[in-house]
Amino acid sequence: MIVIKWLLFVLLVVSCFWLLYAVLPTYLYRWFHPRVCTHLKQTQSFALTFDDGPHREYTAQILNLLKEHEMKATFFVVGTIANERPDLLKRMVAEGHEVGIHHHKHVSAWFLTPGQLKKEIQMCKNAIIEATGVEPIFYRPPWGHLNLFSVWCAKPYHTIIWSDIFGDWSLKKTKKALEAEMKSKLKRGAIYVLHDNGETKGADERAPEQTIGALREFIPYAKQRQMNSKTLSELKKEGTSTWN
Numbered sequence: 001m002i003v004i005k006w007l008l009f010v011l012l013v014v015s016c017f018w019l020l021y022a023v024l025p026t027y028l029y030r031w032f033h034p035r036v037c038t039h040l041k042q043t044q045s046f047a048l049t050f051d052d053g054p055h056r057e058y059t060a061q062i063l064n065l066l067k068e069h070e071m072k073a074t075f076f077v078v079g080t081i082a083n084e085r086p087d088l089l090k091r092m093v094a095e096g097h098e099v100g101i102h103h104h105k106h107v108s109a110w111f112l113t114p115g116q117l118k119k120e121i122q123m124c125k126n127a128i129i130e131a132t133g134v135e136p137i138f139y140r141p142p143w144g145h146l147n148l149f150s151v152w153c154a155k156p157y158h159t160i161i162w163s164d165i166f167g168d169w170s171l172k173k174t175k176k177a178l179e180a181e182m183k184s185k186l187k188r189g190a191i192y193v194l195h196d197n198g199e200t201k202g203a204d205e206r207a208p209e210q211t212i213g214a215l216r217e218f219i220p221y222a223k224q225r226q227m228n229s230k231t232l233s234e235l236k237k238e239g240t241s242t243w244n
């Protein structure tokens with residue numbers, strides 16, 4: 001009986017710690033912290049953002065598509081992959097896109113100490129600077145997970161979450177469904193998160209093919225409605241309000 005009581009006590013302590021360190025900060029910071037942004041105000045445009053790359057084939061296809069339609073995007077890259085494919089980061093910058101931090105390895109902040117989190121951000125930043133010579137301004141944590149210290153560890157970067165997420169990392173999401181959802185959610189100030197690499201944990205390797213297929217239809221649709229995708233820096237300058 002005493003053993004069961006002790007086990008329940010330990011479980012309670014661990015659950016409380018988890019709630020305070022990981023779950024509550026993830027939601028409370030998103031809703032209330034001025035340095036954590038989920039959408040933009042007072043702008044005529046929206047933001048396409050891509051996580052988890054760069055991927056040799058898919059990222060290049062997305063860059064071709066963006067170039068064809070003169071749209072700009074922000075790529076939140078993984079540091080270890082950026083080190084392997086610096087040419088793609090160089091191309092992003094040369095073509096007017098922005099590169100942001102997504103951790104050095106694709107790990108959740110929920111399982112990192114403040115020191116480990118800071119290192120993930122720093123090492124990814126170094127990879128971006130080494131490839132492009134440009135200091136990043138924005139940070140997006142993998143899976144949007146924040147911990148109690150994330151906002152301090154991520155300083156001086158702005159933490160960007162998203163206004164719309166589509167589940168495009170899974171092949172269960174068909175191209176048609178993705179396209180329809182992207183069109184229906186299009187609004188000024190929106191931040192779309194998509195994925196240009198399916199090699200991360202929990203994703204389907206070929207899922208970006210659906211994303212690219214949907215973008216081929218979605219981008220001309222947005223353009224017809226005078227809705228241009230811009231980089232987060234461009235949108236930050238365009239909007240006059242503080243980040244939300």
Ligand SMILES: [Zn+2]
Nearest residue numbers: 051052142143
């Ligand atoms: Zn990610």
